[in-house]
Amino acid sequence: MNQTATIPGDQGLTDEALDLQRRARNYVEDVLIPLEQEAELLHGRLPEETIRLVKERALAAGLTGGLHKSENGGQGWSKTEWFLVEEQLGRSTNAISWHIPNGYNVWDLAAEKHVEKWLKPLLRGEARDAYAVTERGAGSDPSGIETTAVRTEGGFRINGEKWFVTSGDVADVLVVMANLDEGGELLPTLFVVDKSLGGVETIEDPGFTHSYPDGHPTIRFEDVEVEEDDVIGGVGGGDEVQKAWFAEERLGIAARGIGSMWRLLEETVEWAVTREQGGSRIIDYQGVSFPLADSATDAAAGRLLTLEVARLIDAGADPKVCHNKASMAKLFVSEAAWRCADRCVQIFGGRGYRRDNVAERFLRELRVDRIWEGTSEIQRLIIARGLEKRGVEALIQ
Ligand SMILES: Cc1cc2nc3c(=O)[nH]c(=O)nc-3n(C[C@H](O)[C@H](O)[C@H](O)COP(=O)(O)OP(=O)(O)OC[C@H]3O[C@@H](n4cnc5c(N)ncnc54)[C@H](O)[C@@H]3O)c2cc1C
DSSP, X not given: OXXXXXXXXXXXXXXXXXXXXXXXXXXXXXXXXXGHHHHHHTTTOOOHHHHHXXXXXXXXXXXXXXXXXXXXXXXXXXXXXXXXXXXXXXXXXXXXXXXXXXXXXXXXXXXXXXXIIIIHHHHHTSOXXXXXXXXXXXXXXXXXXXXXXXXXXXXXXXXXXXOOXXXXXXXXXXXXXXXXXXXXXXXXXXXXXXXXXXXXXXXXXXXXXXXXXXXXXXXXXXXXXXXXXXXXXXXXXXXXXXXXXXXXXXXXXXXXXXXXXXXXXXXXXXHHHHOEETTEEGGGSXXXXXXXXXXXXXXXXXXXXXXXXXXXXXXXXXXXXXXHHHHHHHHHHHHHHHHHHHHHHHHHGXXXXXXXXXHHHHHHHHGGGGTTTSOHHHHHHHHHHHHHHHOHHHHHO
16 A cells, blocks of 8 residues: 655655554544534533544544553554544644543553453543543642542552542543652552542532533542552652653644644635625735734644654654653643734634634633643643753754
């Protein structure tokens, strides 16, 4: 099979990668984009029957569980392949892609018991998970985490409260960061908590700016008893596992942000070349064309940087450098994508303020990418520390 890259920069990708990119693109165009208006009107909550179809089509297209091992039901993609898919998913609004069966990457480190009980059902679309780290007093600075675990006869007892637990409203299982108190020493540890266990309670489920499928509730854990092997990454291994997870998540945010800019520019350029005011096409006014040119330049630059991070991780480059570069990609693209959405709203004029306009939805949806998985300010701190510790050359070459 000899395929041509749909994007000039993708020359040199394997045939498998190009085929994957094409499947993801078709899935987004045929399944996700047609559902956006309905999802927006329903505040993100599509009917069960529609969700079932979204899952089935993703399973048929081989887009589920991308980074997970094939023996566990995943696809075993490289980070570059994952980038290509996430970029396509970023072209659609309302996060309908969250219904594609998947599980957080940390499950790869879980015991066999959890692979069978949780990971495999997650990748078949029969269960949902959520990841709970943030707390009232611990956001950008996780050292303030107050959720604790203590040893019991058969395992651990967890107490605490987690904020902004994405999908916590629909999840069957939660991965919870808590400090295990071992004789006064606090060991950051990830626990697997079945949401149906006694003592797990949702205490608040506030509304947020976007119209997404799942909520971000506050969940309290009161004397929740888990078993000895309900730990991921080992006792005290929570921080290390999380570092690896952050680099990957930040890469994903950047990849989706590029897809969003791509769609925004396509729709806005089409509008700007057809809309006429004052006797001219509006694209002939520099006040309209220059912001588009700036956003296209941002998208192209962000794409190169993000793809480079994916390729570096695949090539086994120094994880610390990859971590720094993933922060650069997340910082650059999340800020550029939101600027792009803001410019596109302006170019659509009054139509850009309607909820049935793609730019209006992206303007609300892209804002959180500058906050979650580490705010823009935290990314800058990480990059600045990297400059000091690893040197300018390591970060920019
Ligand atoms: C929709 C949504 C979904 C989320 N999903 C999850 C989830 O699934 N699981 C989870 O665990 N968390 C989740 N979060 C939490 C998210 O990761 C945090 O909101 C984020 O890390 C910021 O923490 P904070 O909100 O406590 O803000 P704070 O840390 O209180 O920061 C407030 C402001 O101060 C700035 N600031 C803080 N420290 C510094 C510093 N050292 N230097 C400069 N500026 C600084 C920040 O950049 C920010 O502008 C989610 C958040 C949102 C909004």
